[in-house]
């Protein structure tokens with residue numbers, strides 16, 4: 516006899532169906548939110564960032580401006596100083612039970628996510644009365660440290676001013692910057708963390724040769740790379756992020772190697788109980804300033820905050836993340852294909868592919884993009900942002916050297 520507490524089989528099926536429809540509606544709403552964030556980005560992005568080489572003083576000016584527009588929605592608190600005395604600040608927004616901790620630029624030359632965090636703050640300021648922002652701020656507490664390594668940012672270098680890779684200092688905690696990160700995590704014990712980095716812009720996705728615009732990792736907490744509840748939640752969040760980004764850059768998202776690194780922060784923060792996702796901003800054709808990748812970070816993170824607020828990500832499972840192809844390295848910026856390399860002495864001419872990567876070179880007058888010859892020979896297994904047909908053309912071996920910077924601003928000028 517069915518009662519209120521023991522529903523009939525038919526009633527059970529009905530309830531499951533309702534639940535499925537409810538989940539589908541949530542997922543559709545999520546997709547719509549992401550699409551709107553992507554389509555309207557130019558309206559709400561934070562204007563005024565000079566370049567990806569933004570330094571600490573500029574960041575502080577921007578945070579001050581955002582504090583004015585966010586009002587009581589944000590508190591900004593100095594939680595310590597870098598080795599050279601620059602302030603490191605924690606921003607807190609929202610009052611929800613799920614704490615989401617984000618830290619950017621522990622490597623000083625990896626600024627993409629710092630710019631995206633400013634976009635996110637500006638979005639919240641402009642849409643504080645929207646249903647999505649209200650939901651995010653009532654269900655979650657956002658804890659952000661933008662630019663954890665301001666001394667490195669000052670020099671646009673990976674390491675701290677004391678020459679330490681902070682991401683290998685999670686155990687010894689010798690650097691003041693690493694101690695600040697650890698202390699903040701321990702103070703708040705957040706459920707969820709985002710470890711925000713940039714990777715080599717020439718990483719590719721699996722074997723298909725397309726550039727990896729974003730690579731994701733739910734870091735391992737032990738050598739065996741086991742799963743526990745903490746890491747599984749990180750994988751679900753990484754899956755949710757994958758589905759969001761697939762709407763815009765499908766085929767350009769890779770999975771970062773999950774070999775356990777006992778000294779790294781991501782791995783340890785996972786071990787200490789915060790479900791952590793590493794976001795590595797990679798490369799994109801004609802985007803050396805990383806402005807498109809900054810947009811993807813902003814859209815991806817805001818979308819995932821909302822999924823966490825509605826708990827929709829819990830239904831996503833781990834497969835979208837698990838199925839991502841691995842990060843690989845099969846890409847050069849330019850390949851000149853099948854050009855004839857001619858020598859001025861008696862050595863015979865040979866047909867080669869020439870790979871050139873663009874890099875930033877600094878001198879007393881500024882920073883410039885220059886081409887460096889990085890490989891020579893049969894490069895048919897590699898892809899490139901740009902392939903130049905060299906068939907029938909001659910390259911004089913005296914005009915360039917493997918490993919050297921090109922003397923001309925365009926390699927085409929060397930082809931005869």
Ligand SMILES: [Zn+2]
Pocket residue numbers: 622625712713
């Ligand atoms: Zn990094």
